[in-house]
Amino acid sequence: MSRMVVNATVNGEPVEFLAGGGQSLLDALRDELRLTGSKEGCGTGDCGACSVIVDGRLVCACLMLAPEAEGTRIETIEGLADNGHLHPLQHQFLEQAALQCGFCTPGLLMASKALLDRNADPTESEVRYWLAGNMCRCTGYDKVVRAVMDAAADLRQAEKPR
Amino acid sequence: MSGVDYLAPASVADAVSALRASAGSARLMAGGTDLLVQMRGGRAKPEVVIDLKRIPGLMGIRGEGGGFVIGAATSGAALGEHEALKAAWPGVIEAANLIGSTQVQGRASLGGNLCNASPAADGVPALIAAGAVCIIEGPAGAREVQVEKVQAGPGKTTLAADEILLAFRLPPRPARSSDAYLRLIPRTEMDIAVVGVGVSLTLDAGGVCNAARVSVGAVAPTCLLVEAAGVALVGTTLDDAALAKMEAAVSAACRPISDKRGTAEYRTKVACVLARRAALIAKDRANA
Numbered sequence: 001m002s003r004m005v006v007n008a009t010v011n012g013e014p015v016e017f018l019a020g021g022g023q024s025l026l027d028a029l030r031d032e033l034r035l036t037g038s039k040e041g042c043g044t045g046d047c048g049a050c051s052v053i054v055d056g057r058l059v060c061a062c063l064m065l066a067p068e069a070e071g072t073r074i075e076t077i078e079g080l081a082d083n084g085h086l087h088p089l090q091h092q093f094l095e096q097a098a099l100q101c102g103f104c105t106p107g108l109l110m111a112s113k114a115l116l117d118r119n120a121d122p123t124e125s126e127v128r129y130w131l132a133g134n135m136c137r138c139t140g141y142d143k144v145v146r147a148v149m150d151a152a153a154d155l156r157q158a159e160k161p162r
Numbered sequence: 163m164s165g166v167d168y169l170a171p172a173s174v175a176d177a178v179s180a181l182r183a184s185a186g187s188a189r190l191m192a193g194g195t196d197l198l199v200q201m202r203g204g205r206a207k208p209e210v211v212i213d214l215k216r217i218p219g220l221m222g223i224r225g226e227g228g229g230f231v232i233g234a235a236t237s238g239a240a241l242g243e244h245e246a247l248k249a250a251w252p253g254v255i256e257a258a259n260l261i262g263s264t265q266v267q268g269r270a271s272l273g274g275n276l277c278n279a280s281p282a283a284d285g286v287p288a289l290i291a292a293g294a295v296c297i298i299e300g301p302a303g304a305r306e307v308q309v310e311k312v313q314a315g316p317g318k319t320t321l322a323a324d325e326i327l328l329a330f331r332l333p334p335r336p337a338r339s340s341d342a343y344l345r346l347i348p349r350t351e352m353d354i355a356v357v358g359v360g361v362s363l364t365l366d367a368g369g370v371c372n373a374a375r376v377s378v379g380a381v382a383p384t385c386l387l388v389e390a391a392g393v394a395l396v397g398t399t400l401d402d403a404a405l406a407k408m409e410a411a412v413s414a415a416c417r418p419i420s421d422k423r424g425t426a427e428y429r430t431k432v433a434c435v436l437a438r439r440a441a442l443i444a445k446d447r448a449n450a
């Protein structure tokens with residue numbers, strides 16, 4: 001088996017790492033790049049705990065091979081806050097207690113970010129369908145959905161010309 | 163999944179020669195949402211994974227001769243964002259977009275859905291109803307075959323070991339044509355179809371159906387084209403008698419298994435109900 005050199009942009013920074021041909025992007029992020037925010041719940045695409053954004057598309061990092069990342073732009077949970085300033089989604093998740101154990105939270109935040117990046121004003125049912133691939137065993141989802149709706153409102157407010 | 167080599171050829175010719183060189187130890191990968199799960203579970207043990215997504219012809223959607231050509235590895239998310247394709251083939255796109263979650267949509271392709279050859283694949287009945295044609299490349303050159311000829315049984319296709327599905331060709335759409343796909347799952351998202359039905363039809367100026375194709379999934383070892391069901395609709399306005407005849411044809415074609423998702427009787431009944439509903443949706447869309 002040959003390991004390959006992979007060059008990509010992760011959270012705005014150029015990175016270079018060695019990847020095994022059959023290694024998942026999730027394992028590369030966690031083990032090679034030491035970005036352990038993305039979690040592995042299932043490894044089979046069912047839980048969404050490993051959600052990251054690759055070239056603008058939300059994907060399960062467990063269902064993508066690390067060498068596929070060559071030349072891509074990857075966003076992970078580690079890049080969501082801006083120099084210690086929490087993203088409005090993170091702020092609302094804390095405000096509304098939209099997490100308990102927190103294992104699903106990085107995935108839910110990245111999935112929610114991908115939604116708000118393309119739809120600034122989603123309906124509640126749009127939020128629920130968009131997040132259907134993110135399992136949470138603790139919260140019952142209601143607080144998560146409310147946090148996403150309120151973060152969307154915060155972002156719209158912040159965008160308004162003063 | 164260690165010990166695997168990853169190749170990302172930039173042309174079909176390179177992919178075909180990599181496939182030949184591997185002598186059966188390679189697997190093709192589009193979105194990987196079936197393949198990587200199978201590798202993880204130990205059901206697939208390739209030595210080489212050939213990623214098809216760097217080959218230009220396999221990615222994206224283009225208009226051709228009044229119809230569309232869909233690259234076999236194009237993601238469901240990209241299909242759903244193509245307004246012209248969605249307007250012409252709403253049934254094909256709703257079927258493709260039912261596959262998995264938002265995350266799975268970012269990767270899953272119709273080519274992978276067909277070649278994985280699950281009898282419950284959501285994209286396949288819609289493609290069969292649409293009359294879609296596969297463009298397949300192998301060492302001997304390109305060939306074309308109807309989608310309904312590709313699945314050979316659960317997990318099996320009629321593609322040779324060194325052939326690659328390049329694209330789907332969707333024919334030009336006459337006026338007053340449309341399609342629809344419906345599936346039954348016990349949940350609202352993220353589940354495998356108990357039954358899936360695709361219907362595509364064309365109406366004449368007077369609202370009489372002059373062409374129709376009906377396809378069912380999850381009720382036989384492969385997704386089926388039910389020719390008699392389409393024939394039952396032709397020459398009618400989809401009145402009750404015609405729909406009853408179509409249901410009888412669907413029922414006769416079903417040979418499902420009984421399992422934890424549903425008994426054979428239940429699946430057969432649901433296939434009839436969904437076929438009726440999908441036909442009426444397609445008719446409304448064609449009239450719109």
Ligand SMILES: Cc1cc2nc3c(=O)[nH]c(=O)nc-3n(C[C@H](O)[C@H](O)[C@H](O)COP(=O)(O)OP(=O)(O)OC[C@H]3O[C@@H](n4cnc5c(N)ncnc54)[C@H](O)[C@@H]3O)c2cc1C
Nearest residue numbers: 045190192193194195196197262271274275277283284327
């Ligand atoms: C969480 C989850 C939910 C899912 N939900 C659904 C669902 O609701 N409905 C559904 O139908 N499926 C579902 N699936 C299964 C899967 O996502 C689909 O079948 C998908 O369309 C496969 O496409 P892919 O591009 O990821 O295929 P891949 O995994 O890349 O390939 C699948 C198979 O086809 C072969 N192949 C791929 N492309 C080609 C080609 N161009 N030529 C020849 N062979 C090729 C591969 O070698 C492999 O054997 C789900 C999967 C997951 C993980």
Ligand code: FES
Nearest residue numbers: 041042043048062
């Ligand atoms: S770890 Fe990737 S979806 Fe569960």
Ligand code: FES
Nearest residue numbers: 100102136137138
């Ligand atoms: S907070 Fe525990 S799984 Fe979601």
